[in-house]
Amino acid sequence: MIRKAITLLSLSALTITACKKVDSKPDTGKDLSLTAAEQQKVAADNAFSLKLFNATLTGNADADNLFLSPLSVSMAVGMTSNGAFGQTLHDIRNTMNFNGFTEDQVNSYYHKMITELPQLDPKTTLKFANSIWYANTFTPIPAFLQANASNYNARVQSADFTSAATRDDINNWVSNATDGKITNIIDNNIPTNARMYLINAIYFKSGWATKFDATQTKTDTFYLPSGGTVQTPLMNGEGDFNSANAADARILELPYTNNKFSMVILMPTQKSVKEYAAGLDSAKWQTLMAGLGKTHATVTMPKFKFSYDTDLKNILSNMGMANAFSDIADFTRINAAGGLSITEVKHKAYVEVNEDGTTAAAVTSVSVGATVAAPNYFKFDHPFIFAIREMKTGLVLFTGVVNNPTLSQ
Numbered sequence: 001m002i003r004k005a006i007t008l009l010s011l012s013a014l015t016i017t018a019c020k021k022v023d024s025k026p027d028t029g030k031d032l033s034l035t036a037a038e039q040q041k042v043a044a045d046n047a048f049s050l051k052l053f054n055a056t057l058t059g060n061a062d063a064d065n066l067f068l069s070p071l072s073v074s075m076a077v078g079m080t081s082n083g084a085f086g087q088t089l090h091d092i093r094n095t096m097n098f099n100g101f102t103e104d105q106v107n108s109y110y111h112k113m114i115t116e117l118p119q120l121d122p123k124t125t126l127k128f129a130n131s132i133w134y135a136n137t138f139t140p141i142p143a144f145l146q147a148n149a150s151n152y153n154a155r156v157q158s159a160d161f162t163s164a165a166t167r168d169d170i171n172n173w174v175s176n177a178t179d180g181k182i183t184n185i186i187d188n189n190i191p192t193n194a195r196m197y198l199i200n201a202i203y204f205k206s207g208w209a210t211k212f213d214a215t216q217t218k219t220d221t222f223y224l225p226s227g228g229t230v231q232t233p234l235m236n237g238e239g240d241f242n243s244a245n246a247a248d249a250r251i252l253e254l255p256y257t258n259n260k261f262s263m264v265i266l267m268p269t270q271k272s273v274k275e276y277a278a279g280l281d282s283a284k285w286q287t288l289m290a291g292l293g294k295t296h297a298t299v300t301m302p303k304f305k306f307s308y309d310t311d312l313k314n315i316l317s318n319m320g321m322a323n324a325f326s327d328i329a330d331f332t333r334i335n336a337a338g339g340l341s342i343t344e345v346k347h348k349a350y351v352e353v354n355e356d357g358t359t360a361a362a363v364t365s366v367s368v369g370a371t372v373a374a375p376n377y378f379k380f381d382h383p384f385i386f387a388i389r390e391m392k393t394g395l396v397l398f399t400g401v402v403n404n405p406t407l408s409q
Helices: 002-024 037-060 072-082 086-095 103-119 142-152 164-177 274-276 282-290 311-325
Strands: 126-134 155-159 194-209 218-223 229-245 247-255 261-270 293-302 305-312 342-352 356-372 385-391 396-403
Touching: 037 072, 037 103, 037 218, 037 282, 037 311, 072 086, 072 103, 072 126, 072 142, 072 194, 072 342, 072 356, 086 311, 103 126, 103 293, 126 142, 126 164, 126 274, 142 155, 155 229, 164 194, 194 396, 261 274, 311 342
Parallel strands: 126 155
Antiparallel strands: 126 194, 194 356, 218 229, 229 247, 229 293, 247 261, 305 342, 342 356, 385 396
16 A cells, blocks of 8 residues: 555656646747648738738828738728628638638638737737627628627627717627727717618737847937928847848848747838838838848837727728628628618727737727718809799799899899
8 A cells, every 4th residue: 555655656756746847838829720722811911911001001191100000901891891792702712812711611710810910929919809789770681690690709799879878888798808908989979871880899919029128218310391390319239130221121020929920010211101102012021021031130210109090981982892881882791681881891900019918909990880861962153043932832933033142132
């Protein structure tokens, strides 16, 4: 019995020791494994990212910052596309670079991203959240809701759109999904023609693989597009990074912990940012990324923190999705009666970069509402006749002509 007890204790000690050895190994996360079709979808998403970035930057003031999450836009519009049909669906798929992939492939791809990207690095916080809110007086087709609940893990909620409490509930969901970095997506009361909101939220927080020493951060000059300058804190550090000196730009890749995510910084050397971005397409981006090589470098860059918001309706319309916003839009896979269109695509984003790393968040809200025909427009700016009558009988009481409304004869 004593020998048995000693043996059991020895085995227990070995087991504990073995567990300690396993636990002591650093958890460097896992790699994302993609099929050939999924890798092609990544390329398509990146191409859309550059298109959206360029289109948004074109309308952005030269002195203003800009920050977007094209992936958030893709997921929100992807959910919406599950309810589109005919020409509307065709235009959405073409604009979003979904063409070339079946609907099932698009849905399963985003499901994989939502499921696996957050698991890549235990030291990086990456969260996706999706939700669908619809008016309790409106009945969506169950298959539409199920497709988004299954593939996008979307929370589906019926609510009273006439109540301010619903707006607060939606905004609270947004705030929780972004760790309070974006506090609202609906600024005012919900419009009377609103029937549904499809919302995506992304939250990212990670530390640099090589942190900047805060004691080395110094106030220095930053040159503005206008030719002027400002004084701002610039971080200083050094390490082994992927970089490249292209003919017209300097490129540096700063990895986050465990090298699962990174920030690529691209500074044009001959053109303005807007001019350079105009020529930055998917092929050029891939060439630039392929040209990155490991080097030991010293880095100086500013700390920054800002929020950005925009309505993407006009941008996406100009990119080819105008049909989805019009009174001929076909969203009969949301509700067979039709009469629906996208009324708004609102995007809000937040970013903070400092010595420790980066925090970023974005929310995209696609608002689907009852189609509202454009009101008839009457502009009486020429001489006109007028009459005053009793409405029930049609009896005319007065008639007149206006040739010059400024005269007071």
